[in-house]
Amino acid sequence: MLTIDGSYGEGGGQIVRTALVLSLLTGRPIRVVNIRKGRKKPGLKTQHLFILRALRQITDSHIQGDRLGSLEIEFTPGPIRGGTVYVDFQTAGSIPLFLQTLLPVSLFADQPVHLRIRGGTDVPMSMTWDYFVHVLVPYFRPLVQRLEVRCRRRGYYPPGGGDVEIRVMPRFRRSLFPDFQTFLATIRSELGALDLQKKGPTLRLDVWITVSRALQDRQVYERIRKGFEKSWHQKQWSVTYQGGYEDSRSPGCTAVAVADFGTHRAGVDLLCRKGVPAERVGQKLATEFRDFLQSPDAVDSHLQDNLVLLLALRGGRVRMTHLTSHTQTHLWLVQKFLGAIFHREGDILKVEPT
Numbered sequence: 001m002l003t004i005d006g007s008y009g010e011g012g013g014q015i016v017r018t019a020l021v022l023s024l025l026t027g028r029p030i031r032v033v034n035i036r037k038g039r040k041k042p043g044l045k046t047q048h049l050f051i052l053r054a055l056r057q058i059t060d061s062h063i064q065g066d067r068l069g070s071l072e073i074e075f076t077p078g079p080i081r082g083g084t085v086y087v088d089f090q091t092a093g094s095i096p097l098f099l100q101t102l103l104p105v106s107l108f109a110d111q112p113v114h115l116r117i118r119g120g121t122d123v124p125m126s127m128t129w130d131y132f133v134h135v136l137v138p139y140f141r142p143l144v145q146r147l148e149v150r151c152r153r154r155g156y157y158p159p160g161g162g163d164v165e166i167r168v169m170p171r172f173r174r175s176l177f178p179d180f181q182t183f184l185a186t187i188r189s190e191l192g193a194l195d196l197q198k199k200g201p202t203l204r205l206d207v208w209i210t211v212s213r214a215l216q217d218r219q220v221y222e223r224i225r226k227g228f229e230k231s232w233h234q235k236q237w238s239v240t241y242q243g244g245y246e247d248s249r250s251p252g253c254t255a256v257a258v259a260d261f262g263t264h265r266a267g268v269d270l271l272c273r274k275g276v277p278a279e280r281v282g283q284k285l286a287t288e289f290r291d292f293l294q295s296p297d298a299v300d301s302h303l304q305d306n307l308v309l310l311l312a313l314r315g316g317r318v319r320m321t322h323l324t325s326h327t328q329t330h331l332w333l334v335q336k337f338l339g340a341i342f343h344r345e346g347d348i349l350k351v352e353p354t
Contacts, residue, residue, distance in 0.1 A: 001028075001029040001030065001031050001074070002023075002028050002029070002030045002031070002336060002337065003030075003031045003032075003033060004019050004030055004031070004032045004033070004333065004336060005033060005034055006032045006033060006034045006035035006036060006037065006071075007034035007035075007036075007037040007038055008329060008332060008333075009325060009326075009328055009329030009332060010325055010326055010329050011034075011036060011037060011038045011039065011329075012036060012039070012326075012329075013036060013045060013047065013048060013097070014100070014326070014329065014330065015032065015035075015329065015333055016032055016035060016044070016048055016051075016073075017048075017051065017097070017100045017101040018100070018101075018309065018330065018333055018334070019032055019075075019333060020051065020052075020055065020075060020101050020105075021101055021104045021105055021309065022309075022333070022334065022337045022338075023075055023077045023337075024055075024059060024061070024077045024080055024105055024108075024174075025108065025174060025180065025183070026180045026337050026338075027077055027179075027180060028077070028337060029074070029075065029076040029077065030074070030075050031072065031073070031074045031075075032072065032073050032075070033071065033072045034071060034072075035048075035070065035071050035072065035073070037071060041069070042069070042071060043068070043069035043070050043071045044066065044067065044068060044069060044070045044073070045068075046068060046089070046091070046093060047089070047093045047094065047097060047098060049066055049067075049068060050087050050089060050093070050098060051098060051101050051102065052066045052073075053066075053087075054085045054087055054098075054102055054115075055101070055102075055105065057083065057084075057085050058080065058081055058082055058083050058085055058105070058106070058109060058113060059077065059078050059079065059080050059081060059105070060078030060079050060081060061075060061076060061077050061078040062075075062076040062078070063075055063076075079110065079174075079175045080105055080106075080108055080109045080110060080174055080175065081109065081110050081111065082106070082109030082110050082111035082112055082113045082168075082170070083109075083111065083113065083114070084113075084114040084115075084116075085102070085113070085114070085115050085116070085117075086116045086117075087115075087116070087117045087118065087119070088117075088118040088119070089117075089118060089119030089120070089160060090118075090119075090160070091119065091120070091158075091159075091160050092119060092120030092123045092155060092156065092157040092158055092159060092160035092162075093119040093120055093123075093160065094119065094120050094123050094125070094126035095117050095119045095120060095121055095129070095155070095162060095164055096121075096126050096127050096128075096129065096131075096132040097126050098117060098119070099115075099117075099132070099166070100306075102115060102166075103115075103140065103166065103168075104140075104309060106166070106168040106170075107140060107143050107144050107147075107168060107170060107171075107172070108143075108170060108172055108173060108174040109168070109170050109173065109174075110170070110173050110175050111170075112167065112168060112169050112170070113166070113167070113168040113170075114165075114166070114167050114168075115164075115165070115166040115167075115168075116163075116164075116165050117163075117164050117165075117166075118155070118160070118161070118162060118163050118164075119155055119160045119162055120155045120156065120157060120160045120162055121151060121154050121155045121156075121162035121164060122154060122155070122156055122162075122210075122252060122254045122271055123155075123156065123157045123160075123271075124157060124271065127269060127302060128254040128256055128269040128270075128271055129151055129154070129162075129164070129210075129254070130208040130210060130243070130254060130256040130258075130269065131256050131258075131267055131269035131302070133149050133151075134206070134208060134256065134258045134265070134267065135256075135258055135265050135266065135267040135269075135303060136303070136306055137149055138265055139264075139265075139306075139307065139310055140310075142191050143171060143172065143187070143191070143313075144168055144169060144170055144171045145169040145170065145171045146167070146168070146169035147166075147167070147168055147169075148165075148166070148167040148168075149164070149165075149166055150164065150165045150166075151163070151164050152164065152165060153246070153247055153248060154210065154212065154246050154247070154248040154252065155248060155249065156212065156248055156249075156250050156251065156252025157250075157252070158250070159249045159250050160249070161248065161249035161250070162248070172186065172187055172190075184313065187313055187314060188313075188314055188315050188353045191314055192314070192316075192353075193314055193315040193316030193317070193353040194307075194310065194311055194314050194315070194316030194317065194318060195263060195316055195317055196263060196264045196298045196299055196307070196316070196317065196318045196319060197298055197317050197318070197319045197348060198263075198298055198319065199261045199266075199293075199296075199297075199298055200261035200262035200263055200264075201262075202259055202260055202261050202262060203236055203237045203238060204237070204238050204240070204259065204260065205237050205238070205239045205240070205257060205258070205259050205289075206239075206240050206242055206257070206258045206259075206260075207225070207228060207239060207240070207241050207242065207255070207256070207257050207258075207285070208242045208243045208254075208255070208256040208257075208258065209221050209224050209225060209241065209242070209243045209244075209253070209254075209255050209256075209282075210243040210244070210246060210253060210254050211224070211243070211244070211245050211246070211252075211253040212245070212246065212247075212248045212250070212251045212252050212253060213245045213246060213247055213248070214248070214250075214251050215245075215251050215253065216245045218278075219278075220253055220272075220278045221243070221244060221245060221253075223277070223278035223279050223282070224253065224255050224272075224278045224279070224281050224282040224285075225241055225282060226279060226282065227278065227279035227280060227281060227282025227283040227285075227286075228255070228257075228282035228283070228285055228286045229282070230279075230282070230283065230286075231282065231283040231286035231287060232286045232290070233286075233290075234290065252271075252272060253272040253278070253281070254269065254270065254271055254272065255269070255270045255272070255281055255282060255285045256268070256269040256270070256285075257269075257285055257286075257288075257289040259289075259293075261298075263298075264298065264299065266292070266298070266299050266300045266303055267289075267300065267303075268285060268288045268289045268292055268300060269302075270284060270285050270288075295321065296319070297319055297320065297321045297347070298318065298319035299318060299319065299320070299321070300321065301320075301321040301322070301324055301327075304318060304320045304321060304324075304327055304349075305324065305326050305327045305330055308327065308330040308331060308334055309330075309334065311342075311349065311351050312334050312338060312341060312342075312351060314351075314353065315351045315352060315353025315354070316350065316351060316353060317348050317349070317350040318348070318349050318350075319347055319348055319349075320347050320348075320349055321347075322347070323344075331349075
């Protein structure tokens with residue numbers, strides 16, 4: 001059994017979420033101690049309990065210590081069976097954070113997986129739903145036969161009420177491989193290594209603006225777009241505006257800029273905040289994305305952290321913005337399971353695809 005210090009580095013819930021994925025893929029039992037020990041309310045949060053309950057439904061795993069506030073859990077992984085999971089947070093608990101565990105696990109199930117989740121689609125301290133769908137999800141699609149993602153309803157803080165649906169048709173079924181190394185070798189042989197070292201010559205940008213229907217009278221969508229257009233000043237780019245007004249239980253809005261560079265996608269997202277004019281949201285999105293384009297980096301800082309697990313599976317190279325504390329923690333955790341597989345060459349993070 002591998003013991004993991006949940007207070008390492010940032011000491012956040014990401015350690016628990018990723019450790020569960022790696023345990024199931026490698027088949028190695030884990031004990032996570034000091035969970036979120038340095039936080040204001042240490043231990044397991046409600047979100048983590050929902051993750052563990054969902055894993056009980058689609059895997060044959062054994063769990064001890066899954067109680068609210070628990071500082072320690074033991075997880076003995078079993079086969080990833082797949083099937084259907086319905087979860088209702090009854091709060092604005094982050095659906096994208098929940099999927100940081102459930103989606104990677106579902107990719108390698110024995111049978112199709114159907115996830116129906118109710119909670120927060122766009123909430124503080126989490127990526128927005130549009131960033132998750134339009135930036136992150138495309139990186140997972142090569143690993144499966146089919147991956148369908150649908151948002152039935154948006155859910156903003158504090159009431160939540162968002163409703164999303166995920167359907168996965170697996171391609172690489174973990175249980176068909178006798179050991180993790182064979183599983184890993186097959187993925188790398190069939191998919192090849194990641195090569196995210198340089199931005200491609202794209203001049204196309206999709207700007208997703210999603211706004212609660214309750215804000216339509218105040219023309220929030222139009223004002224965010226106007227703010228973006230006023231600050232963009234990149235006439236050589238072809239900009240397409242997506243999204244619109246959608247139903248939700250409470251007011252809220254998001255703005256996401258996404259560019260497809262051929263080899264990869266990257267983006268910047270913003271969550272609207274009370275008291276910040278809609279025009280300023282659009283202006284800030286344009287400024288932040290323009291700053292990203294002026295750097296030599298291949299991926300944005302949020303994406304680089306979410307790609308650590310995928311880089312470990314496929315091998316390859318990713319050019320980082322800078323080594324954030326969040327990414328450092330993630331690298332440390334993955335190497336607890338897989339050994340010293342990550343190497344740095346300047347701002348390039350690489351895993352040799354042997």
